[in-house]
Amino acid sequence: MSKALALVVVLFFVLFCGKCYGELRVGFYKGKCGLTNVEGVVQNVVETWHFENKEKDIAAALLRMQFHDCFVKGCDASILLDGLTSEKKAVPNSSVRGYGLIDAIKEALEAECQGLVSCADIISMATRDAVVLAGGKWYDVETGRRDGDVSLASNVNLPSATISVSDSIKVFASKNLTQYDMVYLLGGHTVGVARCSLFKDRIYNFNKTGGPDPSMSPWLLAELKDKCPRISLIFDNTYPLDVKTPSLVDNSYFQEIKKGNGVLQIDQQIALDELTKNIVDDTVNDPDFYTKFGEAMVKLGRVEVLIDEQGEVRKSCRVVNKKPFIFGGIN
Ligand code: HEM
Structure with missing residues (x-):
C-alpha cells in the first residue's frame, strides 16, 4: 500500500470511526460466555416454559x-421497557404477552454471563425456538443487536386489522x-388468536352495509357469529387466526385464507388482492415454505437495529441502564 493510500485509510477511520459499526451475524455470542452456549440457555428456558405450559402458546406470544x-423504532427491545407511557402501554400492544418468559431468559443468561446478551437478541432467539417447538423449522438467527433507551406509547403506529x-x-x-416478505410474515397468523372486537364489523356491519363481509366463507361466518355475538357486554371472546391448526406453525393459515x-x-385481503394473491398461491404449494418463513423472520430481525455503541445491553429487560428512564417520559 502506498503511503498516500495508507494515510487516506487512517484518516477515514479517525474521522468516521464513530459510524463504523459491526453487523449482525449468526453466532455472535459463540465463545463469548466461556463454555456456555448462549443460544442453548435461551432454548432451555423456552422449552421449560413450553412443556410446563407457563405461558400459553409461546410461539404466538413471541x-x-x-x-x-x-416495527416501532426497530428491533431494540423497546417494547419490553416498563413505564406509564412506554410502548407496552399503547393500545395495539395491550394484548402483547410473553414478558415473563423474556425476564426468565434474561435472568438465566445474566447468571452465566453478566451484561453480555441484549434483550433484543433474546426476543429473536426465543421466537425462533418457540417456532420450532410449535412445529416450524429451525432457522439461524442473527445476533449482535443492542437495546434501545427510548420507549414511548406515542411512537406506536402499527398497522390495524383493516389496513x-x-x-x-x-x-x-x-x-x-x-x-x-409481508405475505410470509403475515403467516405468523398461523398461531394465536384475535379478539372479536377487532373483526366484529366483518360479521355484522361490513363497511356500514349492515351485513357481513361477502369475502367470508359461509362456514366462517356461522362460526364467528356463534363465538362473537353481536352484543357482548362483558367478554371480548377470541377466535383462532388459523382456523384449522391454531397451535401449529405450518402453512394451513394460507390454505384457509384461500x-x-x-x-x-x-388476512382475507392478501388472498384476494391482485398485489399479493399470487404470493399467497405460492405459499400453499411451496415445498420450501418453512425455510422462506424463517428467512422472512430473519429479515424482520434486521429492521433498524442498533449495533455496538448505538445501544446498550440492559441488565434487566424492563429498565434502561444508562439514563434515568422515568415512566417512558423523558428519554
Ligand atoms: C399488516 C400486518 C399485521 C396486522 C394488521 C396484524 C394484526 C393483528 C391483530 C389485530 C391481532 C389480534 C390482536 C388482539 O386480539 O389483541 C394479531 C395477532 C397476532 N399477530 Fe398480527 N398483524 C400483522 C402482522 C403480524 C406479523 C408480521 C406477525 C409475526 C410475524 C404477527 C403475529 C401475530 C400473532 C402470533 C398474533 C396472535 C397473538 C396471540 O395469540 O397472543 N402479526 N395481529
Whole structure:
C-alpha cells in the first residue's frame, strides 16, 4: 500500500470511526460466555416454559412481540421497557404477552454471563425456538443487536386489522421488507388468536352495509357469529387466526385464507388482492415454505437495529441502564 493510500485509510477511520459499526451475524455470542452456549440457555428456558405450559402458546406470544418490537423504532427491545407511557402501554400492544418468559431468559443468561446478551437478541432467539417447538423449522438467527433507551406509547403506529393491502405494503416497504416478505410474515397468523372486537364489523356491519363481509366463507361466518355475538357486554371472546391448526406453525393459515377463512380483514385481503394473491398461491404449494418463513423472520430481525455503541445491553429487560428512564417520559 502506498503511503498516500495508507494515510487516506487512517484518516477515514479517525474521522468516521464513530459510524463504523459491526453487523449482525449468526453466532455472535459463540465463545463469548466461556463454555456456555448462549443460544442453548435461551432454548432451555423456552422449552421449560413450553412443556410446563407457563405461558400459553409461546410461539404466538413471541412472534407478535417480535413484530411489535421491530416495527416501532426497530428491533431494540423497546417494547419490553416498563413505564406509564412506554410502548407496552399503547393500545395495539395491550394484548402483547410473553414478558415473563423474556425476564426468565434474561435472568438465566445474566447468571452465566453478566451484561453480555441484549434483550433484543433474546426476543429473536426465543421466537425462533418457540417456532420450532410449535412445529416450524429451525432457522439461524442473527445476533449482535443492542437495546434501545427510548420507549414511548406515542411512537406506536402499527398497522390495524383493516389496513388495505396496498397501504400495508407501503408500511412494510418503509421497514425494508418486500410484499413477498409481508405475505410470509403475515403467516405468523398461523398461531394465536384475535379478539372479536377487532373483526366484529366483518360479521355484522361490513363497511356500514349492515351485513357481513361477502369475502367470508359461509362456514366462517356461522362460526364467528356463534363465538362473537353481536352484543357482548362483558367478554371480548377470541377466535383462532388459523382456523384449522391454531397451535401449529405450518402453512394451513394460507390454505384457509384461500377458502375465505381469513379472520382479520387483512388476512382475507392478501388472498384476494391482485398485489399479493399470487404470493399467497405460492405459499400453499411451496415445498420450501418453512425455510422462506424463517428467512422472512430473519429479515424482520434486521429492521433498524442498533449495533455496538448505538445501544446498550440492559441488565434487566424492563429498565434502561444508562439514563434515568422515568415512566417512558423523558428519554
Ligand atoms: C399488516 C400486518 C399485521 C396486522 C394488521 C396484524 C394484526 C393483528 C391483530 C389485530 C391481532 C389480534 C390482536 C388482539 O386480539 O389483541 C394479531 C395477532 C397476532 N399477530 Fe398480527 N398483524 C400483522 C402482522 C403480524 C406479523 C408480521 C406477525 C409475526 C410475524 C404477527 C403475529 C401475530 C400473532 C402470533 C398474533 C396472535 C397473538 C396471540 O395469540 O397472543 N402479526 N395481529
